Amino acid sequence: MMKTIKSIKLKSICILGLVLILAYGCERDLTDDAVLATFPTEGDIFTDAPVGLTDQFFRSFDPAAGANVNGFGVDDGVAYEGTSSIRIDVPVPNDPEGGFIGGVFEDRGDGRDLTGYDALTFWAKGSTTALIGTVGFGDNLEENDYVVTLNDLQLSTDWRKYIIPMPDPSKLTQEKGMFLFSAGTNSTGGMGFTFWIDELRFENLGTIGQERPQIFNGEDIVQEAFIGSSIAISDIGYKVNLPSGTNQTVNASSNYFSFITSDPAVAIISEEGVVNIVGEGTATITARIGDLPAEGSLEVTASGPFPNAPVPMRDAANVVSLFSDAYSNVSVRHYNGFFGGSTTQGGAGSDPNNVDIQAQFSDGTPDNIINYTSLNFVSIGTYETVPLVNISAMTHLHVDINVRETVDPSDFIRLSLESGTGIGSTSFGSFIVNSTALNNIDANGWVSLDVPLSSFSGFSDPANLGQLFFVSDNTIADIWVDNVYFYNE
Amino acid sequence: MKNIKSNTLFRVKCLVALMIFTTMFTNCDPDETQEVAKLNNLVMQDEFDVDGVPNPSMWTYDIGDGTAEGIPGWGNNELQYYTARPENVNVENGVLVITAREESFEGASYTSARLTTQNLFERQYGRFEARIKLPWGKGLWPAFWLLGNDCDQNPWPQCGEIDIMEYLGDSPTIVFGSAHGPGYNAGDAITKEYELENDRFDTGFHVFGIEWSPNRINYYVDDVLYQSITPSVVEEEAVVDGGPENAGEWVFNRPFYIIMNIAVGGNLPGAPNAETVFPQRMLVDYVRVYN
Known part of the structure; x- marks a missing residue:
């Protein structure tokens, strides 16, 4: 769709150009190429029956991913207006046919011109006052350039009208994704x-x-960055005041926005909304939809290339890695469990290639870094949703830590290993890295630790590793972590 | 709000039908010219064309939180402290700007402004009209209204109040017009809502006005007449039980003066909430009076 739209834009520019030529020179006729394509402007999607949708009507999300294709239908006994409504039966999580329901409605033609509208609206009611996880438009399971979603729609047991605002309808000249x-x-x-x-x-x-419009949830973010690193512009949304007087924020595709850098010699922005740091200095990233400036910004200061941790040289055959760009990593449940009592931020998710800092090595290959902040304790977990890890053939734990603050004499980081997490019988052992050890850094500020597993007294079941803890008890708040692996020497 | 809604007598379509009927009937009514004002002779105007302090020969200010007047919170538990500072009232780019701010000031948490024409322009009958863009958000309560000029001698509500436009910032498509007098005031005022079908009051300018003649006050928004208050309406609606002896008296046969303000908080709108954005501005393009 993106391509088509681009070509239409080119065509309209072409028309303008041709009109100018005609006006000034009157030497050429408009070619067929210059005809601006237009698409139906039908606004209705479902009244008592689908309007202009594919015969399939409802295209389910992938059943292999748990989507239940059986709970969707038209109810001829219930309607807000007319005779019929769409009925959706939400399954229980362990339903063998699929634990959730979801999908899209697709225009049966080549898409619709929605530029004359400002909202997707519908009436809905529930059998109970549940939340619908996501509703929106702009996705037909093939293209989602202009997807807009609203999370956690609150149902009532009586009919209520819902309004999903359209961030910039002028973009929607040929939209196929009618509803999701x-x-x-x-x-x-x-x-x-x-x-x-x-x-x-x-x-x-x-x-x-x-x-x-909003980026970064409307907040002004200040962040240190490094040449070669990139930062995704996140929490992109569009907040409006509804006729009811309440505010509503929808998630909006970055394609609605244009992004502006105050200094392209420091930071440039890709079309996908990723900030790439290209030089030393400070740049501020802002955004707008049309003429409307977005709330929120990112101020990045880059002082040079990223100070990489030493590249591991050990043979992969002798390594079990939890987090390193040098090795294939085992599956983890989390790089931060966000447990109760933990203040630690950073390490969200379980993808080692999508953590806090995406820097580069000098050869341009990616260097992913975990950045724990507000650290008191945090774990890398390998349990529950992933297999426990067998390190019984390994002799040492390696981890590189870069403390991003002054290390005081009483500061420490305690490393702990836990086995058997989630299967009943656990064992636990700890090793304390004191301030002296933490000050033993290389030119880039990294402490490279190689701790014999025998130093984790009490950790007795290395065949079933479940968690590796980093504990500072608030003595150290901000650390980078890289190359967390076990090896056999 | 419930009171206001329950007093909503007609929907717009219905009103249009009523107007047609009224026209049909009043065509045969010899008193028609005295009942419906058609006033186009300009007698006062402020176009706010000169930036800075509003014209002092036309506008004065109520200052403070009402304590000096004996009504702290201006009788409604309002939260703002009114000032005449340019931060709260100023003419900029051809419009009067009344600004409500969240700030600590003289013991209040909000500041705002309330302009009046008391002792400067007071008039009986006429077409009073202003073109205004309104603020938005929970707790904002702007108004364009008239007060009888004898409230010193005949305390409110006996001196009469005509609310040409009131609005609550958390109902951005609705304004209401009211009349207050003995037996019909505060929660029992004669009042009616007007709702925009495809527009809002905080995203563009709209004209709010009344045509006030000896026995009728007609309320309009832009080109839509939505309410007509007459002595018989007042007599019918006034609360007699427990009300004053003269409940339902028509008190609108004397000069009134103009007030424009933004109140913050108070009994009617409720307090601002975390989503209310400050500062908030009420922009007035013009105020005009015709006879």
Whole structure:
């Protein structure tokens, strides 16, 4: 779709150019190429039946990923207006046919011109006051350049009208993704429920106001960065005031936004909304939709290339890695469990190639770094959703740590290994890295630790490693972590 | 709000039908010219074309939180302290700007402004009209209204109040017009909402006005007449039980003066909440009076 739109833009520029030529020279005729394609402007999606949708009507998300294809239908006994509504039965999580329901409605033609509308609206009610996980438009499972979603839609047991604002309808000249939804039972504690949708359409309400595009949730972020590193522009949204007087924020594709850097010699921004640091200095990244400036910004200061940790040289055959760009890593449950009592930030998720800092080595290959901040304790977990890790053939733990603050004499980081996590019988052993050890750094500020597993007294079941803890008890708040692996020497 | 809604007598479509009927009937009514004002002779105007302090020969200010007037919170538990500082009232780029701010000031948490024409422009009957863009957000309560000029001698509500436009920032498509007098005031005022169908009051300018003649006050927004208050309406609606002896008296046959303000918080709008954005501005393009 992106390509088509681009070509249309080119065509319209072409028309302008040709018109100018005609006006000034009157030497050429408009070619067929210059005809601006237009698409149907139908706004209705479902009234008592689907309007202009594919025969399939509902295209489910992938059943292999747990989507239940059986809970969708038209209910001729329930309607907000007319005779029928869409009925969606949300399955229980352990339903053998699939634990959630979701999918898209697709235009049956080449897409619609939605530039004359300002919102997707519908009426809905639920069998209980559950939340619908996601509703939106702009995705037909093939293209989602202009996807917009609203999370956690609150159902009522009576009909209510819902409004999903459109961030920049001028972009939607040929949209195929008419509607999308996804619903599970998170909000009902695993109890299945039913909801109905009726009078689903794009509308020009005129009653949506105070539009505020947002990046970084509307916050002004200040961040240190390094040449060669990149930072994704996150939490991209569009906040409006509804006619009811309440504010609503939807998630919006970065393609609605244009991004601006105050200094392209320091930071440039890709079309996908990724900030790439290209030089030393400070740059501020801002954004806008059309003429509307976005709330939120990113101020990055880059002082030079990223100070990489030493590159591991050990033979991969003798290594079990939890987090390193030098080795294949075992599957982890998390790089931060965000446990109760933990203040630690950073390390979200389980993808070693998508953590806090994405820097580069001098050869341009990626160097991923975990950055734990507000550290008191945190773990890398290998249990529950992933197999426990067998390190019984290994002799040492290696970890590189870069403390991003002054190390005081009483500061420490305690490393702990736990086995058997989640299977009943656990063992636990710790090794303390004191301030002297933490000050033993290389030119880039890294401490490279090689700790014999025998030093983790009490850790007795290396065949079933479940967690590696980093504990500072608030003595040290901000660390980089890289190359966390076990090896046999 | 419930009171206001329950007093909503007609929807707009219905009103249009009523107007047609009224026209049909009043065509045969010899008193028609005295009942419906059609006033186009300009007698006062401020176009706010000169930047800076509003014209002092036309506008004065109520200052403070109402304590000096004996009504702390201006009788409604409002939260703002009114000032005449340019931060709260100023003419900029051809419009009057009334700004409500969140700031500690003289013991209050909010500041705002309230302009009046008391002792400067007071008038009986006429078409009073202003073109205004309104603020938004929970707790904002702007108004364009008239007060009888004898409230010193005949305390409110006996002196009468005509609210040409009131609005609550968390209902951005709705304004309401009201009349207050003995037996019909505060929660029992004669009032009616007007709702925009495809637009809002905080995203563009709209015209708010009344045509006030001896026995009728007609309320309009832009080109839509939405309410007509007459002595018989007042008599019918006034609360007699437990009300004053003269409940339902028509108190709108004397000069009134103009007030424009943004109140913050208070009984009607409730306090601002975490989502309310400050500062908030009410922009007035013009105020005009015709007879």
